[in-house]
């Protein structure tokens with residue numbers, strides 16, 4: 001049994017990781033700015049605190065064997081590609097990572113997992129929606145299309161330099177659009193699968209939904225259970241990374257919307273409107289993870305979408321009932 005710190009335990013991936021680590025019998029301390037919105041945390045200790053504050057970090061990292069670092073100032077395209085949050089995103093997330101390593105190394109933490117993002121890949125390799133290039137070695141010359149991606153790249157290098165200079169054990173994954181239940185589904189920070197599930201659940205049959213851009217931009221989406229499995233396998237392996245953890249099932253955003261409509265049993269029309277988009281195409285390249293871990297994500301997108309739609313549909317229904325109750 002290890003003593004594990006999960007930074008960002010009140011968030012989507014961190015919340016799922018706490019559940020997984022507890023099911024494996026570890027002692028877990030979760031830290032976040034807030035409690036988990038959707039479920040009580042099974043962590044042995046849950047501390048509400050700001051990890052960009054050095055005093056908080058020094059306290060929570062004491063006596064810890066391993067750190068899973070998920071805390072970041074982040075959201076979907078509506079949050080990270082508008083430019084309005086750039087300074088906060090860079091400052092907050094970099095501070096958390098600087099503190100994690102500085103105080104973690106001092107406290108004798110044996111291993112650090114860092115959640116990087118496919119957003120660090122260069123824009124010039126992602127202009128053709130049918131042929132994006134996201135193999136791990138294609139990261140340089142660096143040219144991410146957002147400050148969020150630049151911070152991830154900086155922090156990857158920070159973890160790797162602490163490994164070289166201080167002997168810290170480090171594992172780094174580059175996540176490609178993780179989705180599933182118990183993630184942000186409304187409020188401006190939600191990502192495409194959750195936003196589309198919400199819009200489709202809210203729309204009357206034969207109604208209309210809006211999609212940013214022409215909907216021909218491509219992405220792949222990985223269901224949360226496979227993300228957690230990949231992280232655990234990486235952490236237990238002797239491979240440092242960085243390595244992609246993502247699905248290779250690339251779809252256009254229009255196709256993603258059609259898949260969700262089919263699950264919902266609704267026929268809706270799509271109106272394309274201007275909005276923040278990110279790169280034109282992106283897909284995970286799973287050759288390295290297969291080679292190093294002998295494993296790669298394999299479940300079909302439709303399966304995860306069904307579970308996610310059901311969860312969001314229930315929340316849409318509940319908020320509709322709550323609204324009706326306040327009006328009555």
Ligand code: NAD
Pocket residue numbers: 007008009010011012013014031032033034049050051052069070071072073074075092096115116117118174175176177178179184191
């Ligand atoms: P999330 O927003 O649900 O979780 C992040 C959590 O960090 C939030 O609960 C937030 O409150 C917390 N946090 C932010 N600043 C903090 C601070 N100063 N102190 C303490 N807690 C703080 O996001 P997520 O989807 O769970 O993502 C987890 C990690 O994975 C992030 O680092 C993210 O950049 C990375 N990632 C996620 C995806 C994805 O598709 N979800 C893709 C690529 C990378």
